[in-house]
Amino acid sequence: MSWFYACDLFGVAVFAITGALMAGRKSMDLFGVLVIAIVTSLGGGTLRDVILSHYPVSWIRNDLYILVATLAALGTVLWVRFTRPINERGLLIADAFGLAVFTVVGTQVALEQQVPISAAVIMGVMTGVAGGVMRDIICNEIPLIFHKEIYATACIAGALIYIVLQQFKWSDDLASVMAMLAVLSIRLAAIRWHLELPRFHLLDREPKDSDQ
Amino acid sequence: MSWFYACDLFGVAVFAITGALMAGRKSMDLFGVLVIAIVTSLGGGTLRDVILSHYPVSWIRNDLYILVATLAALGTVLWVRFTRPINERGLLIADAFGLAVFTVVGTQVALEQQVPISAAVIMGVMTGVAGGVMRDIICNEIPLIFHKEIYATACIAGALIYIVLQQFKWSDDLASVMAMLAVLSIRLAAIRWHLELPRFHLLDREPKDSDQ
Amino acid sequence: MSWFYACDLFGVAVFAITGALMAGRKSMDLFGVLVIAIVTSLGGGTLRDVILSHYPVSWIRNDLYILVATLAALGTVLWVRFTRPINERGLLIADAFGLAVFTVVGTQVALEQQVPISAAVIMGVMTGVAGGVMRDIICNEIPLIFHKEIYATACIAGALIYIVLQQFKWSDDLASVMAMLAVLSIRLAAIRWHLELPRFHLLDREPKDSDQ
Numbered sequence A, B, C: 001m002s003w004f005y006a007c008d009l010f011g012v013a014v015f016a017i018t019g020a021l022m023a024g025r026k027s028m029d030l031f032g033v034l035v036i037a038i039v040t041s042l043g044g045g046t047l048r049d050v051i052l053s054h055y056p057v058s059w060i061r062n063d064l065y066i067l068v069a070t071l072a073a074l075g076t077v078l079w080v081r082f083t084r085p086i087n088e089r090g091l092l093i094a095d096a097f098g099l100a101v102f103t104v105v106g107t108q109v110a111l112e113q114q115v116p117i118s119a120a121v122i123m124g125v126m127t128g129v130a131g132g133v134m135r136d137i138i139c140n141e142i143p144l145i146f147h148k149e150i151y152a153t154a155c156i157a158g159a160l161i162y163i164v165l166q167q168f169k170w171s172d173d174l175a176s177v178m179a180m181l182a183v184l185s186i187r188l189a190a191i192r193w194h195l196e197l198p199r200f201h202l203l204d205r206e207p208k209d210s211d212q
Helices: A003-025 A030-052 A064-081 A088-112 A117-138 A152-167 A172-193 B003-025 B030-052 B064-081 B088-112 B117-138 B152-167 B172-193 C003-025 C030-052 C064-081 C088-112 C117-138 C152-167 C172-193
Strands: none
Touching: A003 A030, A003 A064, A003 A088, A003 A117, A003 A172, A030 A064, A030 A088, A030 A117, A030 B030, A030 B152, A030 C030, A064 B117, A088 A117, A088 A152, A088 A172, A117 A152, A117 B117, A117 C064, A117 C117, A152 A172, A152 C030, B003 B030, B003 B064, B003 B088, B003 B117, B003 B172, B030 B064, B030 B088, B030 B117, B030 C030, B030 C152, B064 C117, B088 B117, B088 B152, B088 B172, B117 B152, B117 C117, B152 B172, C003 C030, C003 C064, C003 C088, C003 C117, C003 C172, C030 C064, C030 C088, C030 C117, C088 C117, C088 C152, C088 C172, C117 C152, C152 C172
16 A cells, blocks of 8 residues: 555545534534535545546545545544544644645546646646535535635645646656645645635625626 | 336436425526426436446436426426425325335446445435435525435435345346335335434534635 | 637636626635636536536647636636726626527537437537536525526527527538527527516425425
């Protein structure tokens, strides 16, 4: 088992935990917790694979992914039941780490399919953030990543760094580590100093036909 | 026409009716009613086929599916217009029956594609419930199946029973009937005695970074 | 570069602008604006290509699409920043034009894949409206096209006209123009005289089991 595969499974577990916690905030039943956890952790990669026609999708090729997501979700429910508080700070850092891994995985898979660079960046970002967007849509929230501290921008930077280092023929391991470090450090800096992208405010008006 | 194909078409009609009723509750126009009916009845199977790369998807291979969903939606609008009350009890039982058929269809299709057992169960559940989840998302509701009486759990049981009986070399017809009976009886028992899965409650706090 | 390809790019730009404006109404950050713009302009075609197994999807085959959507989104933000008012009337007409192009593109792609007529019409409508539906779902709104002046109905008419003219062996260019004119004129007439499809109203009751 390579170090990178271990990171990937760790990312799945972390994203499943954030999904389970959101489901708990909506008072879902155990099945709902499981679905939201699986969608959050595996939805981004599934969307990427379907759009790239990269079959079979990850969790069908390897059933360890479903197992890890399921165990992480059940573990979260048990942990919270026995009233151990959630370490928000630790979870934030773990989430940034998962984001870094997923971004690199997505960019790698896209480059293997010989897509243009713009599409490879989009696939990296999509793998990192789409699971969380699906979680928020199912839970009837406007996705947080469009409002919050720099999140997806960290993915864009990581995907670009990975692509550039690949062009310079760096080894895959080294390019992955550098790209992950970029995502991690941008994201942790954004959390630490509450960095945000500029917002685009438009006065709320009556929805008109142009809204279609 | 096999008995199972007839059941499948019946399931499409029932799910289209539940979609049309929800669209009516949101005062959608006729086009909206049609779209919600089609998405509810065919969305789960389409998602399954796309994730499994099982092309062409059902309603492109066979245009009877679209026809049945369309007629069921229009029939629902006419029925309600002429103020005949909706038989809630009958609709509930029909819905449980449709759920049973869709679950077995989804599990069958997945097994034909040689996927692992965990993925086959997910495909069975997805075929049964994803159309209803899409309906609720488009109508801006938190999907009911994550809050309600045992619903998806019945699908999980049905998919597992089908897979086990297949392993024991039961005939496809017999395995299908047993699995459908399992889904139906669990679901009807849940309705009758208001059985629910335990909920996972988390106190609502300010959304923090970890929500991403 | 054919005239039709130019129309297609124009449609992408217009849809990206409507997406960016909606994101601004939700006070999203720059990344959110970009995502909503791309999803609105390319989401319908991507969904169509995935369901038809028509790979690679448009924006992976040709990275000009992403570039146009991105520039249109950024241009919208700059335009609004410098407080130039938005020409609602012009945008409405441009949007109707984009809808006409997308409908014809979607119907063409579907017919090339030899799908039944019902599926070709659905693909035409889907290409025209699904991007806007995704935009509304992500922004947590009930999709406007299910409530508003005749919109999708114009797509249905356009797709049918294209299919019929194809059967009569009209040239592709001529069939495209006639179908686009149909969409445009129906849509502009609907805006001008506020035409709506009849609504389907169902009294709001307690959600019951049948809502599943």
